[in-house]
Amino acid sequence: MAGDLQRDDGYDTSALRHHGDVDAEPGLLDFAVNVQGVAPPGWLRERLAATLDGLARYPSATHDEAARAAVARRHGRRPDEVLVLAGSAEGFALLPALRPRLACVVHPGFTEPEAALRGAGVPVTRVHTEEADGHRLRPADVPAEADLVVVGNPTNPTGVLHPASAIRALARPGRVLVVDEAFADALPGEPESLAAAGDVPGLLVLRSLTKTWALAGLRAGYALAAPDLLARLAAPRPQWPVGTIALEAVIACSEPTAVAQAQRAAEGLVAARAGQAAALAAVDGVTVLPGAAPYLLLRLPDGSGERVRGELRAAGVAVRRGDTFPGLCADHLRVAVRPPEQVARLVEALEKALDKVLHEIEVPA
Incomplete structure (x- = not known):
């Protein structure tokens, strides 16, 4: 509705x-x-601890490139389609940089995207899924004039996993489609994920590493999208937005064994x-x-x-x-x-x- x-x-x-x-x-x-667990696994803690001796140096472009390359290999994308973030929440905070005229947020859902958009003065409309309907996503309910749409998959807090076809149906020319996949890696095989879908116009997928790997205190995640869209998203970021330890976490958690x-x-x-x-x-x-x-x-x-x-x-x-x-x-x-x-x-x-x-x-x- x-x-x-x-x-x-x-x-x-x-x-x-x-x-x-x-x-x-x-x-x-x-x-x-x-968050799953009370601390990262031992191998990951050792990997992150090994970076401590380098903290006198600023995070390097080479380290960022390695992180983007690791994520790209993990999802079958190109490195220039990856933006490393200080947690997926940073990606939501950056959404106003895309200058939407009307944002639509699908609810019940994670509230940080709407808070960031409203805080920047962006007009927001809500589309509510219905409990009686199993909180099923109905793409036709999203206003055609919305040029930025946010939806979670699986959705927080309902836990509903929407079919990828329903998410894809939200895409259209001139619209940014933001898919929050913070919990996608907690589902075997990551069903219905669009992380590897480089063919969907305007698609922006946000991923978090903090849930599965017990890294909420570190803030590590990434965005996947076309390079021009990522450039617009990243425009207001400060220099060195992601620290050395978080960059290493992104690399480590994207490797095949992880x-x-x-x-x-x-x-x-x-x-x-x-x-x-x-x-x-x-x-x-x-x-x-x-x-x-x-x-x-x-x-x-x-x-x-x-x-x-x-x-x-x-x-x-x-x-x-x-x-x-x-x-x-x-x-x-x-x-x-x-x-x-x-x-x-x-x-x-x-x-x-x-x-x-x-x-x-x-x-x-």
């Missing part, structure tokens, strides 16, 4: 700037952030996700919405979400609130896929929280 045009004038973007790291305070069992390791991890996540979904669906009052990503979107009974979140926090469990995602409400929660022993703790806390909150709703004080 196409959304109404919502311009920037006086718009409060504070909710759009809320992310899971705010929910995951130290000491809480973290289901709010979608890609194979990510594939194995993704295969493990499929089984873990299925088990976690079944355990949560067995909790009375919890609906687990369909998805494929390494997180699950839950819907709780009407009016219970905010209080349940509070009870979970009191029990030492952090989950991602849903009401800061356009199109969702306080009764939606997003939870990361975690090991079974942690899932058991979440299930126990959720059962107790729902029992208490629903009793209070039925029998007001």
Whole structure:
């Protein structure tokens, strides 16, 4: 369903700037952030540590070229079709440099692109996918006049994986099509990815390395697009925008052995996700919405979400609130896929929280 045009004038973007790291305070069992693991694997830590002795020197063009070449080999692209970023979030922050006349953001979805566009005074319209329709993307709902469109695949927070054909249907002459593939490498075989699709006009794919490799504190990612589009995107960047350690991370995580390791991890996540979904669906009052990503979107009974979140926090469990995602409400929660022993703790806390909150709703004080 196409959304109404919502311009920037006086718009409060504070909710759009809320992310899971705010929910995951130290000491809480973290289901709010979608990073896998608590630290990078040992081989990657050693690889990054080896760069420390060179930090007295500025990041070099040669190092950047090596990073772009590694990404290009990984996706079957040319090095000039790669832009190394300080995390994919930097790519969203750069979108206003493309000077769109009207941006369209598909929601529910990652909110940082809209926040960046609105903050720069770009008119934004929203297109909402519908829960009753499985949050399926309908390309016809996107206004024809939108010259920049942003969509996630798989989408955060719904976890829905859209067919590549539906994404391709959004492309048209004069339009930049931004596809957020931050979680694409968490799916075995990276189905429906357009990272290698150099034939789609105006396509800009953004990738993150922070989720699979536990590098959220480093900020490492990249963009894939035609060279002229990347040049426009990069125009406002400062000198040396990506540090030496992040450049090395991009190289290391793009090498065949690392890609194979990510594939194995993704295969493990499929089984873990299925088990976690079944355990949560067995909790009375919890609906687990369909998805494929390494997180699950839950819907709780009407009016219970905010209080349940509070009870979970009191029990030492952090989950991602849903009401800061356009199109969702306080009764939606997003939870990361975690090991079974942690899932058991979440299930126990959720059962107790729902029992208490629903009793209070039925029998007001």
